[in-house]
Amino acid sequence: xxxxxxxxxxxxxxxxxxxxxxxxxxxxxxxxxxxxxxxxxxxxxxxxxxxxxxxxxxxxxxxxxxxxxxxxxxxxxxxxxxxxxxxxxxxxxxxxxxxxxxxxxxxxxxxxxxxxxxxxxxxxxxxxxxxxxxxxxxxxxxxxxxxxxxxxxxxxxxxxxxxxxxxxxxxxxxxxxxxxxxxxxxxxxxxxxxxxxxxxxxxxxxxxxxxxxxxxxxxxxxxxxxxxxxxxxxxxxxxxxxxxxxxxxxxxxxxxxxxxxxxxxxxxxxxxxxxxxxxxxxxxxxxxxxxxxxxxxxxxxxxxxxxxxxxxxxxxxxxxxxxxxxxxxxxxxxxxxxxxxxxxxxxxxxxxxxxxxxxxxxxxxxxxxxxxxxxxxxxxxxxxxxxxxxxxxxxxxxxxxxxxxxxxxxxxxxxxxxxxxxxxxxxxxxxxxxxxxxxxxxxxxxxxxxxxxxxxxxxxxxxxxxxxxxxxxxxxxxxxxxxxxxxxxxxxxxxxxxxxxxxxxxxxxxxxxxxxxxxxxxxxxxxxxxxxxxxxxxxxxxxxxxxxxxxxxxxxxxxxxxxxxxxxxxxxxxxxxxxxxxxxxxxxxxxxxxxxxxxxxxxxxxxxxxxxxxxxxxxxxxxxxxxxxxxxxxxxxxxxxxxxxxxxxxxxxxxxxxxxxxxxxxxxxxxxxxxxxxxxxxxxxxxxxxxxxxxxxxxxxxxxxxxxxxxxxxxxxxxxxxxxxxxxxxxxxxxxxxxxxxxxxxxxxxxxxxxxxxxxxxxxxxxxxxxxxxxxxxxxxxxxxxxxxxxxxxxxxxxxxxxxxxxxxxxxxxxxxxxxxxxxxxxxxxxxxxxxxxxxxxxxxxxxxxxxxxxxxxxxxxxx
Numbered sequence: 001x002x003x004x005x006x007x008x009x010x011x012x013x014x015x016x017x018x019x020x021x022x023x024x025x026x027x028x029x030x031x032x033x034x035x036x037x038x039x040x041x042x043x044x045x046x047x048x049x050x051x052x053x054x055x056x057x058x059x060x061x062x063x064x065x066x067x068x069x070x071x072x073x074x075x076x077x078x079x080x081x082x083x084x085x086x087x088x089x090x091x092x093x094x095x096x097x098x099x100x101x102x103x104x105x106x107x108x109x110x111x112x113x114x115x116x117x118x119x120x121x122x123x124x125x126x127x128x129x130x131x132x133x134x135x136x137x138x139x140x141x142x143x144x145x146x147x148x149x150x151x152x153x154x155x156x157x158x159x160x161x162x163x164x165x166x167x168x169x170x171x172x173x174x175x176x177x178x179x180x181x182x183x184x185x186x187x188x189x190x191x192x193x194x195x196x197x198x199x200x201x202x203x204x205x206x207x208x209x210x211x212x213x214x215x216x217x218x219x220x221x222x223x224x225x226x227x228x229x230x231x232x233x234x235x236x237x238x239x240x241x242x243x244x245x246x247x248x249x250x251x252x253x254x255x256x257x258x259x260x261x262x263x264x265x266x267x268x269x270x271x272x273x274x275x276x277x278x279x280x281x282x283x284x285x286x287x288x289x290x291x292x293x294x295x296x297x298x299x300x301x302x303x304x305x306x307x308x309x310x311x312x313x314x315x316x317x318x319x320x321x322x323x324x325x326x327x328x329x330x331x332x333x334x335x336x337x338x339x340x341x342x343x344x345x346x347x348x349x350x351x352x353x354x355x356x357x358x359x360x361x362x363x364x365x366x367x368x369x370x371x372x373x374x375x376x377x378x379x380x381x382x383x384x385x386x387x388x389x390x391x392x393x394x395x396x397x398x399x400x401x402x403x404x405x406x407x408x409x410x411x412x413x414x415x416x417x418x419x420x421x422x423x424x425x426x427x428x429x430x431x432x433x434x435x436x437x438x439x440x441x442x443x444x445x446x447x448x449x450x451x452x453x454x455x456x457x458x459x460x461x462x463x464x465x466x467x468x469x470x471x472x473x474x475x476x477x478x479x480x481x482x483x484x485x486x487x488x489x490x491x492x493x494x495x496x497x498x499x500x501x502x503x504x505x506x507x508x509x510x511x512x513x514x515x516x517x518x519x520x521x522x523x524x525x526x527x528x529x530x531x532x533x534x535x536x537x538x539x540x541x542x543x544x545x546x547x548x549x550x551x552x553x554x555x556x557x558x559x560x561x562x563x564x565x566x567x568x569x570x571x572x573x574x575x576x577x578x579x580x581x582x583x584x585x586x587x588x589x590x591x592x593x594x595x596x597x598x599x600x601x602x603x604x605x606x607x608x609x610x611x612x613x614x615x616x617x618x619x620x621x622x623x624x625x626x627x628x629x630x631x632x633x634x635x636x637x638x639x640x641x642x643x644x645x646x647x648x649x650x651x652x653x654x655x656x657x658x659x660x661x662x663x664x665x666x667x668x669x670x671x672x673x674x675x676x677x678x679x680x681x682x683x684x685x686x687x688x689x690x691x692x693x694x695x696x697x698x699x700x701x702x703x704x705x706x707x708x709x710x711x712x713x714x715x716x717x718x719x720x721x722x723x724x725x726x727x728x729x730x731x732x733x734x735x736x737x738x739x740x741x742x743x744x745x746x747x748x749x750x751x752x753x754x755x756x757x758x759x760x761x762x763x764x765x766x767x768x769x770x771x772x773x774x775x776x777x778x779x780x781x782x783x784x785x786x787x788x789x790x791x792x793x794x795x796x797x798x799x800x801x802x803x804x805x806x807x808x809x810x811x812x813x814x815x816x817x818x819x820x821x822x823x824x825x826x827x828x829x830x831x832x833x834x835x836x837x838x839x840x841x842x843x844x845x846x847x848x849x850x851x852x853x854x855x856x857x858x859x860x861x862x863x864x
Contacts, residue, residue: 005104008095009049009056016043022629029636031617034070035629038063038089052105057096057138064093064145068152074618079156080775081738084621084628086149093146097139105135162776164757167808168746170789172672175552180671181484186829188243191288191411192666193826195482196548199668201827204788205835206860208805211790211812214858217836218265222853224252226284226845230277232710235284236822237842238409238664238781241855242291242362243828244376248838249362250855251286257364257374263830265857269379274346276368278709279404282426284367287479287664288411290419291376292443294359343401348372348381348390358382361443363419365408369394371421373446386446394423397451397463398434399471405711406434410479410664413489415521419443420489422476427539428498429711431718435468436475438491440524450524454493454512460524472496474513478664479545483559486576488518488527490548490561494541498716499658500647500687500723502535503596514541516563516571518578528578532565534600537593537647538687539658539725540566544666548575551674551750562749564667566660567643568610568680572749582607582752590641592648594689596720599646608752610661610680610745614642615653621738622730631736634728638686647687649721653728655737657685665782665795665824669749670806676747677791677806679760681778684728684737689721700724740776742796744783746809756809761796765820765850780847782824786835794821794839797849801825801839801858817841819852834859 020039027033041063048056067089075081095101180196183189185203192199206214226235241250241260247268248260257271345368355375361382362374371392373382381390394408395401405426413420418440425433437453448462455470463469474496481490493515496505505513514533517526533540544564551560551572561575572582586602593599605611620635622628639645640653647654661680669676690699692715698705699722700714714723728736735741745757759776766777781795785806794801794817801821803813822844827837837858843851 004100005052006050008101009046012042012046012049012092014046016040016046019625019629022633026629026633026636029633031632031636034067038067054105054135054138057105057135057142060093060096061138061141061145064089064142064149068145068149072152075738076161077152077156077159078161079153081621082153082156084623084738085625086153088624088626090146090149093142093149097142097146102135102139162740162759164745164754165808166746166755168675168748168755168806169673170807173552173674173750175557176550176672176674180548186243188241188826188828189291189293190242190414191240191479192481192545192547195413195415195484197479197481197545197666198547198549198671199666199782199824200670200785200787202787203827203829203835204786206786206790206803206837207788208790208807208812210860211803213860214803214813214815214837215861216815217834217857217859219857220260220265220267220855222252222256222258222842222855224254224256224842224853226253226843226851228254230279230281230708230710232281232284232845234282234846236844236846237840238285238287238823238844239840240288240782240824240826241838241840242289243826244291246831247376249289249291249376250840251289251364252853253284253286253842255286255364255366257289257362257379259376259379260855262828262836263832265855271352271374271379273348273364273366273370273372274351275366276346276403279367280402280426280709280711281367281404282711282713283409283424285409286365287409290363290411290414292361292363292414295444343395343403345370345393345395349383349386349388351381353378353380354383354390355380356383358384361385363412363414365410365412365421367407368403369407371408371412371419385444392419392421392441392446394421394439397468399468400432400434402434404709405429409477413480413482414443415482415484415489417443418449418521420480420482422480422491424477425475425497426711426713428500428714428716428723430716431472431497431504433472433497435470436473436494437469438476438519438524440521452519452524452526454517455506455508457508457512457526474509477541478543481546481548481561482521483548483575484521486559487521488575489521490546490575491517491519492542492544492546492563493517495536495539498719498721498723499539500537500689501594501597501716501719501721502537503598503720505535510535516542516546516561516573518575530563530571530573530578532563532569532571532604533567534603535598537597537599538644538654543660543663545664547667547669549669549671549674549749551581553581553750560749562667562669562676564662564678566656566658566662568612568656568661569604569606570608570610570667570676570678570747571604571606572608572752580606589644590646593646594648594721599644603644606752608747608749610678610754611643612656612682615640615655615684615737619738620736621734622736623732623734627730627732627734631730634736647689647723649689649691651686651688653684654687655684655728657683657727658725659683659685659727659778659780663780665780668783668785668791670785673806674749675806676749677783677785677804678745678747679743679779679783679793679795680745681742681780682737683735683741683778686724686726686728688724690724692716692720692722742777742779744791744793744804744809746806758809760793760802761798761800763798765798778847779822780844781822784825784827786827792825792827792837792839794823794825794841797847799841799850815858817856818850818854819843820847820849822847822849830859832862834862
């Protein structure tokens with residue numbers, strides 16, 4: 001048994017040396033002295049154990065008691081932060097209290113002093129009794145320390161320091177009106193149901209009283225799975241289906257368009273656009289389709305005339321129907337334009353069924369840079385669009401041809417006479433990317449009506465031959481909203497690459513980057529804009545669809561716009577003018593940008609904000625005291641001065657990270673109760689600038705060069721720095737910041753009050769073992785609300801769809817999904833009169849959720 005004490009002492013000694021050394025490093029960085037003290041105590045305990053001295057138990061009991069007191073002082077009675085501090089120490093203490101260690105130390109207590117005669121193997125009972133009495137008190141002390149530590153842990157199970165309990169109003173607000181574009185209650189015609197982007201269904205069959213009875217009504221498998229040659233990492237299902245009549249329409253990551261019977265889930269037709277191969281893709285996704293209802297006979301009678309009128313309204317010149325719809329140009333062109341013309345993209349009308357007289361249309365943006373018009377009844381290509389091609393080629397007049405590097409991942413905006421299209425560009429690949437131009441095309445002909453280029457914002461007339469749009473101008477990759485009554489489309493804008501260095505940005509770029517911009521539907525000119533981040537260096541592009549809602553404020557109806565942002569703001573603006581409805585203040589921001597750059601002196605903050613408190617050393621976390629200590633050291637080694645700490649060569653903590661408190665899923669609002677259901681996420685990232693030695697070397701591709709035609713992201717070819725962007729993680733792959741990382745929250749939009757906020761999601765699908773700990777996990781994808789007061793959300797990274805009571809945030813129901821559900825649910829009425837909720841579960845490549853291909857519909861069983 002002597003060997004056991006010595007082995008245990010050696011283990012304690014090794015751990016003590018390691019913790020003391022790292023703790024000393026932490027102290028030298030200005031951090032807590034606890035780990036240095038704890039390491040020395042562990043080392044001393046190890047020495048005493050090697051000598052089989054009972055004093056080891058006294059010392060370790062003191063260490064455990066002191067550590068428990070220190071942990072409670074740092075984080076309170078909060079289970080997960082306590083566990084990271086005390087788990088290893090508790091296990092070691094428990095081992096010291098076992099009978100095996102007692103016997104080993106007991107033998108040490110009766111051992112002879114140096115030079116004395118050896119103790120017989122069968123020591124006299126009196127000697128053993130005396131030795132046992134010497135161990136009794138230190139063992140009692142250790143036992144009490146263990147009990148106290150365990151009591152604190154158990155007490156933390158019954159506290160909820162991160163929960164906010166409360167209630168939202170249950171009655172419609174007096175004077176509230178449903179101002180969104182009208183459509184049948186049981187249908188869903190756009191990504192956010194209407195062009196207002198509310199993600200609200202007025203259906204009320206599903207209520208908090210019966211939501212627990214929801215059952216799967218049908219499931220459809222698309223057969224579209226990620227992992228094909230040429231797929232980027234971010235190959236992902238993000239689609240929200242449309243429901244028109246008794247049909248559902250959706251698209252898949254590999255660009256198939258599918259029509260289903262909305263009541264049974266039976267496939268009705270499927271269309272494959274046969275996109276080009278070898279694309280330079282960062283993302284491969286389709287967030288949704290867009291729908292044009294049947295035109296009235298007068299409009300159908302003269303589509304060419306309508307295109308001409310639209311062109312005159314935009315810029316005083318007639319829009320030529322085939323100018324931008326045909327695959328080639330007929331005018332002398334600049335080199336970049338000639339490259340686009342010579343590209344010869346696939347022509348939709350040359351493949352598969354065609355319809356020369358589509359009255360209604362579905363618009364599908366494709367990964368090779370087209371927008372295809374389809375007949376919703378049959379899936380046939382509409383050849384009365386795009387000059388007979390059935391498509392718009394978005395590469396026309398576009399600089400820096402590189403198929404796959406530019407396309408619209410989001411559904412286009414449809415108005416009575418326009419199709420309005422933005423697009424994504426590669427993140428930080430180079431300074432020679434495509435333009436972020438926003439273009440409006442005639443909905444009947446596909447002719448270009450106007451173009452708004454944030455790099456050339458005052459010239460919105462259709463671009464003439466021989467010219468291209470401004471390279472590398474800020475783009476809009478997310479979903480826009482539209483208010484046709486006010487005559488404006490609301491565009492969430494991104495940033496100019498590179499995101500993390502802005503030394504060469506033009507005044508126009510500075511004005512419109514990371515802004516929501518209201519464009520005039522007739523002309524494309526800017527009516528107003530509101531910038532959410534000044535001189536953005538953090539990839540805080542505006543990620544979410546603006547949500548339009550009419551609010552009752554001060555006894556008046558205010559047409560409002562709610563803009564969620566990555567940094568956690570919900571800016572509530574008057575959508576007529578862009579002026580704040582809820583106050584916005586400018587706050588001082590950290591200074592000291594990289595060489596050749598600058599930082600804005602202030603940044604805006606809304607009265608309605610989910611901006612988290614600044615990180616502190618005590619907020620660092622890990623699975624054990626060891627990786628938590630590593631995170632504390634990293635925290636002090638990195639630059640961090642709060643939100644908007646500039647990127648640096650040292651490495652800067654960006655919190656919230658560019659994953660976003662809110663991302664493309666946005667929020668859901670109830671226009672009657674004038675409240676919002678939100679899903680804030682909190683993850684810190686590290687942004688490190690890496691000086692470039694030339695314009696070709698790969699500086700930040702840790703896995704080697706990209707495969708095939710895939711791009712080298714974050715290299716910033718042509719800029720002074722490449723950028724390394726990573727989540728702030730511990731050495732064992734856990735977030736360095738303590739949980740929770742994801743919530744659901746209810747908000748009163750008129751007052752800006754957060755009424756309730758609850759942790760959401762478990763680590764069942766994020767940990768090596770399927771443990772259903774409700775820690776509050778990150779999520780991406782949007783929520784949906786219904787008139788019955790029930791919210792639905794499937795975006796948390798634990799493969800569940802859940803229903804919540806909008807009033808207080810209680811979870812009412814959940815169901816296990818076969819794959820990640822990082823998409824936004826929707827709801828409709830089937831032919832059987834039941835309310836259905838549809839969830840798409842196909843997984844998300846960049847978050848690592850389980851891949852799949854399921855479309856599931858849920859309903860409350862019909863009453864017999």
